[in-house]
Amino acid sequence: MEHDQHYSRTANIAATILRADEAQLLAWSNWMVDCTTLTTCNAATWLLPGAGRRMKAFHFIPGTNGFWCDIPDYNMRLRDLIGRAGDWIELGIALHALQDSYSHQDFVGGFSKHNSGFAYASWWRSVSPNFCHNDFVKLPDMYDAVWYDPRTELIVDNEKRFDAAAAYVRAVMKAPPRQTRVFPTVRYDDRKRKWEEEAGVQPFEDIHKDYWSKYGRKWQKAAVRQRTFILNSF
Numbered sequence: 001m002e003h004d005q006h007y008s009r010t011a012n013i014a015a016t017i018l019r020a021d022e023a024q025l026l027a028w029s030n031w032m033v034d035c036t037t038l039t040t041c042n043a044a045t046w047l048l049p050g051a052g053r054r055m056k057a058f059h060f061i062p063g064t065n066g067f068w069c070d071i072p073d074y075n076m077r078l079r080d081l082i083g084r085a086g087d088w089i090e091l092g093i094a095l096h097a098l099q100d101s102y103s104h105q106d107f108v109g110g111f112s113k114h115n116s117g118f119a120y121a122s123w124w125r126s127v128s129p130n131f132c133h134n135d136f137v138k139l140p141d142m143y144d145a146v147w148y149d150p151r152t153e154l155i156v157d158n159e160k161r162f163d164a165a166a167a168y169v170r171a172v173m174k175a176p177p178r179q180t181r182v183f184p185t186v187r188y189d190d191r192k193r194k195w196e197e198e199a200g201v202q203p204f205e206d207i208h209k210d211y212w213s214k215y216g217r218k219w220q221k222a223a224v225r226q227r228t229f230i231l232n233s234f
């Protein structure tokens with residue numbers, strides 16, 4: 001998932017029951033997971049050691065099968081993680097994994113044949129490393145995308161998956177139903193702003209520098225705690 005879900009929509013849900021500054025801290029912590037080398041990897045770093053472990057601990061928590069991602073209903077590890085969160089920073093990091101488990105279901109964090117989507121369709125896809133959802137580029141993370149998964153032979157409608165993730169976040173937060181409006185006809189950046197405005201929070205870019213100097217160390221420690229907990233759990 002991208003910024004619109006991890007930051008804007010999370011803040012929007014959280015703000016229905018928290019103060020705007022608490023909702024903002026939780027959403028900031030959530031989106032940070034995609035912003036630091038401690039917790040994510042990009043095209044330049046996926047071949048470096050530890051990339052798979054980072055992806056497993058923060059974006060592709062293995063389900064009950066011990067291997068690929070599945071949604072929290074079936075994922076005890078993920079539910080334990082959410083239950084352990086002691087503050088808004090820890091909960092933000094844990095909720096990132098929860099949301100990603102909807103968009104990343106059926107993918108393995110790291111290198112696996114199971115992730116291979118286009119082995120027969122394109123020579124380039126067949127030689128590109130089967131790392132996470134590499135073969136599908138950004139499709140699984142885009143709110144508006146509807147795409148075909150040749151592994152399951154299903155048409156995936158991301159909006160449905162992402163709305164289900166939002167419903168689960170609401171349940172975890174004990175936030176009242178329907179408080180999150182979806183703005184399907186607006187463009188990506190407008191959608192972000194609308195969710196943020198409705199929540200009364202500032203855009204991530206406006207608060208990030210200040211929050212990093214205030215909460216950065218705490219956030220890093222919380223991320224390391226989550227990594228240790230998840231990697232020790234299988």
Ligand SMILES: [Zn+2]
Pocket residue numbers: 001033034058059096100
């Ligand atoms: Zn992620």
